[in-house]
Amino acid sequence: MYIAITRQHLGDNYHGSASDFIKYLEKENEGKAPEEQELFFNQTENDIDAQRVIAEIDANTSKLSKRDPKFYSIMVSPSQAELKHIGNDSEKLKEYTRELMKTYAASFYRDKEVTVKEVLYFAKLERERTYSEKDKAVKENQPIASKILALQHKIRDIKQGREHGDIGKLKEKIQALELEAPHKQHGKRIVPGMAKEGHQSHIHIIVSRKDVTNSHSLSPGSKFRTSETTLNGEKVKQGFDRDKFYRASEKTFDRQFGYRRNFVETYHARNLLDKNPKQFFAALLGLPTNEKQVAKQLLFKAGVHVPSIPTNKAQLAYKAMMQLKKGIGKAMESGSIGM
Structure with missing residues (x-):
């Protein structure tokens, strides 16, 4: 599960409307009959x-300056x-x-518990994903x-x-080069913008920075991650706990659908790879044989060349470890492994 939270992008004119983002999310509906189009949904409503x-997100911006993001987007990519x-x-x-x-709301720390009823959001299902320059x-x-x-x-110059x-x-010569391309899909060279094959369903969520009453800020932005403050003489947390949100999100999926998640698919593994590669590979080394084999298969499917997962600590040579880390990291960035 790959989840990303992004603040509203504001240009030099600080255009605050959600209209541009919503127009982008409507791209899969272009040219489709009304009954074939995918509409938005929220916690209690469909269609x-x-x-x-646009109207509800744009209207829910009380006391925000023109430089403040008015909404955040959450991309949920299984x-x-x-x-x-x-x-x-x-x-x-x-x-x-x-x-x-519900998990998103519970990841906020305020003077009282935040529930999903206080969050103004709309979500939309998309069924296609395209290749980008990062793939x-x-x-x-x-x-x-x-x-x-x-x-x-x-x-062109000859013409x-x-x-x-x-x-x-x-x-x-061009036709011969097309055949030489190392990566093709249905016989055609893979290029940016080409639709990926297989199941590619994912969810885009637009969530207002203000709560449904338009009176309190609920910002998941990096500047608002958890910190401590003193309230009524006691130290309390405030802000948004991204780690808690990411960890709970994958646990929610696993519990809801009975999914058995391998180590290399977890948010914990991604954190280890980023912060302590040696510990990541040590954990990989310590997996039971069957889980280690599944991990290798997942990495292989993600395009990571793994001649063999190290069988002992002596094989965790720094250079080899960092080369493998680089390959796994790229696969994570593109969402191939799905962390």
């Missing part, structure tokens, strides 16, 4: 239209294994989102892409009379 989402486990069922994903938002397949195809682009520019050459032969 909410985009205009209502892994292929998680989607397969629930049969890529859109209704189950919506059920999970509603449980997830391993795109990066490894890039040398071929550069050569093809150079040939295409040469063909415009700036160069001389045989366009036919240049096109044959």
Whole structure:
């Protein structure tokens, strides 16, 4: 499960409306008949239209300056294994989102408990994901892409009379290069913007920075992570606990759908890899044999070359460990392993 929280992006003019973000989320509905379109939902309602989402988020900004983000987006991206486990069922994903938002509310520390009833949010299911420049397949195809682009520019110059050459032969070279690309999908070279195959369902959530009463701020931003303050003579936590939210979110999925999560799929493993690679590999080394094999299979499917998981501490050489860390880290960034 890959979950990311992002603040509203504000340009130089500090345009505060949610309209641009909602327009982006409507991209999969373009060209579809009304009955085929995917509408928004919240904790208690389905089939909410985009205009209502914009109106309610834009109206819920009391006492926020023009430089303050008015909303945050949460992207919930289950892994292929998680989607397969629930049969890529859109209704189950919506059920999970509603449980997830209970966890989101509970991750705030205020003078009183925050519940999901106080959170103004709308969510939308998307069924497609596309390759980006960050994906391993795109990066490894890039040398071929550069050569093809150079040939295409040469063909254009010949057509415009700036160069001389045989366009036919240049096109044959391009076709040969396309065949050489290391990563293809349905026979075509993988490029940025190409839709990924397999189950790709994920959820986008837009959540207001203010609570439903438009009087209290509920910000999950990095500046508002948990800290301590003194209230009525006692030290209390305040802010938003991202670690608690991420850990609880995957536990919610596992409990709700009976999913058995391998070590390399966990948020805990991702944290270890970032902060203490040696401890990460030591934990990997200590897994039972069957779980270690599953871990290796998950890494292999994510495109991480693992000749063999170390069988003893002596094999955890620094250089080899850091090379493997780099590969796993890239797979995590692209959501391939699904942490």
